[in-house]
Amino acid sequence: MAPALRSFASTDRFIAEISSPASPSIRAGYVLIGDEIFLYDRCRRAVLSTLVPEGARDFALHDLDLAETSIFEALDRAQTPSLMAPFQVLFLRNLKTLYGRGSKKEEFAAIEAYFRSPNPQALLLFVADHIRIPTDLRRMDYQDKERFERIRETLGDWCGTVELARVDENDAIRWVTDTAESRGVRFDPDAARELVDSLGADMMLISSEFEKLLLYVSAPASNGVILTLSEQSESKGENLSSLPGAPHQSPAEPLARNRVTLGDVETMVLAAKQRSLYELTDAISAKDRPRALALLHGLLNASDGGEDAAIGHLYMLARTFRQMLIILEKNVRDSRAIWQALWQGFRMPPFAAEDLIRQARRYKSRRELTRALRLVARADLELRSSPANKLLVLERLILDLATEPKPSAYEPSHQFAMEL
Incomplete structure (x- = not known):
């Protein structure tokens, strides 16, 4: 036991x-x-x-x-x-x-x-x-x-x-795997850790997403990855229609996997997708151009729409830079104060609060963050103009964001092209 x-x-x-x-x-x-x-x-x-x-x-x-x-x-x-x-x-x-x-x-x-x-x-x-x-x-x-x-x-x-204290991360992971096992589903350890980490060990969110994942892997599969009853029978040299009690010419129901993998969590849990975005902004704020480009490609490969999801990624980038701008202006130094600085509907997931504060403090002034917003707005305009290569637009944006701005002889305007 x-x-x-x-x-x-x-x-x-x-x-x-x-x-x-x-x-x-x-x-x-x-x-x-x-x-x-x-x-x-x-x-x-x-x-x-x-x-x-x-x-x-x-x-x-x-x-x-x-x-x-x-x-x-x-x-x-x-x-x-x-x-x-x-x-x-x-x-x-x-x-x-x-x-x-x-x-x-x-x-x-x-x-x-x-x-x-x-x-x-x-x-x-x-x-x-x-x-x-x-x-x-x-x-x-x-x-x-x-x-x-x-x-x-x-x-x-x-x-x-x-x-009723906050649940320890390791206990939350154990709860996920043990509860899934008690319901006849295997929850891979790396998938359980990703679920807990991406939701900041918030047990109400974890339990909600946990139920969604169990429904996802317990439902009949229709993507062709899981063998149907007829396919399994054929692989064993059996004729399904000749089995006792088998309905005549009835299509077989696909079998459920009853296993949750890391890919399932990344597909079904929005916060797990957002983690990659915050890793990208972390690389950008640290001016780590190779890592930022690698993370961009990983984010696009993980997206259902690939390059076609680029405008959605730009929206999330603009939102994150706006959050950092407010954090910097209000001099937020801990995660508890961040909930007072950012209003309902404009807050980040709990797991990202400390990371975003750290990233915001890497920028020396409001000017650097408004520059980043202008660059995102310019890339958004290019993407909406049907460019020949969307990936090239995104790569140039990431390189510009992860590069130290050149000193300018004039004071740039703080207005930018569009409000994202």
Whole structure:
């Protein structure tokens, strides 16, 4: 049996404790601390499947927001037995409202009074998702650490604590391969690592893309790579139509591969494609012309449209240089500040934040980045004019971007041809 994953240890203990309403280890309340949504959903599903029957959820399950419902009302609801359900579960979101301005002595006194004599037919689950717990606790933000300790000091005597920390990359890779194996699919180790790396170990994104990949490789193949039943039979010298129970002249269904390869991840996961783009901008910002050209050719070879996808690549290049321009202008120095500098819809994937900050800091001034945008705009205009050789246009662009600009006697305009 494979060893348990360390990142899942806290949620595994919680799930074991709530295995039954009559379990002697179950507590009257728990605090789910952390913003890892994947682990929170795992805990919630376990609670619902164990303690809340499907047909009784309208009466047994209560999702309350402490910003809208007072803690007194929530505790009163927990203390009052339900006539329609044998057991009640209350999820109390926005726990941070109990730790805002003011002493909140009355609120904590009411909580203490409830837990001194709790309703054995109710479970309280406080959700503290305003705290971020990193994989390495030593790197936890000082403010988050203070909030964490205050919750433990006030609720720790009465409630169990479930830490929803960010999942370690190696544990995420193990989860991908083990979960795929349990569902009859082989997930190649290099494919699992690429999936986790490209999504920055964000388990919600990983689980979503994981399901998509499993559907992709489990569906009947139609690309001719996988042998059909008839082809396999012919290779063995068998006649499929003569087999017992075989339908007369019925086309055979192609077999699924049930294996996820690195190529599948690069084909199906957008972030994996974007990784190559950020590697390209890394080579450009480092003025490494041979590597930049090699990465350009790799990017085109991996594209479904080849050179015909060139305008899409130019759009992503322009977008990336605009992101770097904002990072440079706002003097962003860490990944946490980048989410304030870049607005929703204009942010990069989590895995690229640190890389893009490093790349932006290689440029000495705003002028260099606006020059790069002008070069991309000029190449875009050339491509839309149906040039004889699109690859030549792209190669010249990459060489120009990866070359130190020549000093000019005049101040160039900061306006460029088009807004990409």
